[in-house]
Amino acid sequence: MATRANAAATAESPRVAYKDLRDWISALDAAGQLARVRAEVDWNCELAHITRRTWDTHGDASPALLFENIKGYPAPGPSKVFVGTFRSWYRTAMMLGLDPAATTRAGLLRVLRERINDRDRFLPPRVVSSGPVKQNVVTGGKVDLTMFPVPMFGERDGGRFIGTMHSVITRDPDTGWVNVGTYRMMLHNGQETGIQIDPANQHIGQHYWKYIERNEPMPAAIVIGQEPALTFMAASPTLDPVSELDIAGAIRGAPIDVVKCETSDLYVPANAEIVLEGTIHPKERKLEGPGPEYAGYYANQPGMKPVFRCKAVTFRDDPIFRATPEGHPINEDHMMLAINTSVYVTDALARAGVPGVREVAMPLDACGYGICVVSIKPATEGHADWVASAIWGTKMNIWCFKYVIVVDEDIDPWNMEQVNWSVVWRAKPSEDIKIWPRHKGSRLDPRVPPEEKGFQDRVLIDATRPYHWAPRDIWGADGVGKGIPLKFPPTSRPRSDTALRVNQRWSELGIQPTSRYIGKPEGIFKRWWEDAEIIAARDLKIMP
Structure with a gap:
């Protein structure tokens, strides 16, 4: 059962530690935030279509979905799939221990930013001897990943994606730094998957690069189904090489219990539903994809990707498989990225010394990636250019920020109707809209042809009032000349x-x-x- 942190909590910033995914599902059920689907549902595209129809028609009122009867996967074996935790501001507030009815978007982001940045309150995981995830252990040639109801999300997909809302745990072989991230994984067969790794800009890529230099396989543990804080942080960009396990402990106000893997020295949540243990070879590649991407298109081509080879599987009795469909907005991951990238940009602007920043928003209709809106109190000419330069200098630039829109402090950056009003009436296109062609950018942009993938044009729209204009009596605060x-x-x-x-x-x-x-x-x-x-x-x- 979820527990409220006592000494760590404050009246302004309570923290709730959900024990595991099942505790979280119970809390959602009690709050009227869960729909149980007991009718038989096919893992082959039907589950994803049901989820997509829910999101497309119900929007922010979409419940989380627990599919309890998957075709071809009878109980008591693996037979359940859970989706949709974070397709909701409401449920994200619940994760943070906030009262959803009294929480604003700005308030939610403020609390999340405080917990991500207050390193004195980070809580490293607590090592325990065992846990429910060890109730079943399968190793070696007996491993068969198709035992789990892994969804096929779309007819165009290259395969079944076993890793969509999971956590990949790796360790830096030199420093011991543990990274937890979310990287797409497609089933190749019962013992192998592809995995999306980019050594240039991902924390897992930094780990993987060292193993490539050593010509050694990289140990990895894949966690599927766990309490919500670590799931959220695994999909969150961070400016520094910190462990998401420690930040998740800070979010929930209690350390996460971890247990040692069967085949490596990595540690995984003891209360997880499923853990896949294995290695990623430094040189081996297999064709992976295509799959629906965050922009809502099949824009990227199938490619040769690293291979995760599973050596052991541990799982709870009656495990709940965690998944999420990707595609057009608004997805579960769009909501997560909009929230955590807004915090990321706020921190990046602060580190760059950009003054006057009031609020940052990554609009959901742009998939939480494509547009960044920043409200500022202008302090100098070219203030908007300063903002855009700092944002485009971050590592997330390779995926996000095709458009940067800067507005005055009276505009709510999350309210695109206000933003559009500001763009129309405060921006002069010949002066305030600037285009930088062929920047390094997202290879998933459908507007970029295959032969030019990896580069994007970028746009700054300065929708703030002209800083250099002189005051005029006709614009008196209390009337003409007044x-x-x-x-x-x-x-x-x-x-x-x-x-x-x-x-x-x-x-x-x-x-x-x-x-x-x-x-x-x-x-x-x-x-x-x-x-x-x-x-x-x-x-x-x-x-x-």
């Missing part, structure tokens, strides 16, 4: 005592939204009607 002259025409936003009085009287006015409408029941600038926002604009704490 109040402080402003550098840009003032907006029509509420900023008066009258607006505050309207807020005070709102409940007595009896104005309710209609029960039938076309569109959505929330205006673009709802946040502007918060008392704090009205007062800030009135007192010129932000530009009116």
